[in-house]
Amino acid sequence: MTTKLIVHLRVYRAQAKLTQAELANLIGVSRKTINTIENGVFxxxxxxxxTLAKALNCSVHDLFALPE
Amino acid sequence: MSANPVSRARLFGSAAIVITTLAALIAAVLSIGPSGLVWAGIIGAVALGYAALSFVLHLSYPDAAEAAWDEQNTVAHRDSLIFGFWAVLWVFLVFLALSLTGRMDPAMAFYWLGPVLGAVPPAHYVVSVLRGRAE
Structure with missing residues (x-):
């Protein structure tokens, strides 16, 4: 079963005033990884x-959700 | 283009292996340029050069290396190895059929399996980077 995930990462990253590169450096991944997660590709x-939720001081449920 | 030196070296190294192998293939088909043994040496030198450069960069930039081998890039790398395995299997079967029917010299078939084995995973990885699925 493949369910398309709803991703709110971009919103929470913007609220934290971080660029994709800054968030990537903060958690030790590539900028492309942050980019593809935000676009729902990865x-x-x-x-x-x-790790993302911890870095953005929110819960995983805030960042990701299943479609209703 | 990534600012990560390890990712950048991986992309250029993979592309160099693919381009060298394609050049060897084209030269062999057109019967021009150096012998197959010389081409094997050139492809090997490019691959070893990339491996040495990658080793030095991993030691020099450990944080960049960690980011370059993060979750997404590891998945893309694993996918390229899986694709390479199936490509070699299919090419082996084609070469086996050609050899058994006398259309290809078995020694030549064995020789060309090496470049396929070496170049297909990097080719898949380069395509992943170009498609925005890896860095």
Whole structure:
């Protein structure tokens, strides 16, 4: 089963006033990875999702959601 | 283009291997240029040069290396190896059929499996980068 994930990462990153490159450097991934996650091209692992949530001071549920 | 030196070296190194192998293939088909053994040496030198450069960059920029081998790039790299495995398998079967029917010299078939094995995964990775699926 492949479900398209709803991604709010861009909104929370903008609220934190971080660029894609700054967020990428903060958690040790490439800028392309942040870019593709935001565009829904790449689905991150649980570990990376938790790392992103921690870096942006929110929960994983704030960043990602399943379609209704 | 990525600012990460490790990612940049990986992209140029992969592209160099693919271009060298394609040049060898075209030269062999057109029967021009140096012998197959010389081409094998050139392809090998390019691959070893890239490996040495990559090794030095990994030691010099450990943080960049970690970012260059993050989750997404590791997945793209694994996909390129899987694609390479299937490509070699199919090329082997084609070469086997050509050899058994006398249309290809078995020694030549064995020789060309090497470049396919070496060049297809980097080619797949370069395409992934161009499609924005890796860095």
């Amino acid at each position: 689905t991150p692992s649980t570990t990376l999702a938790l």
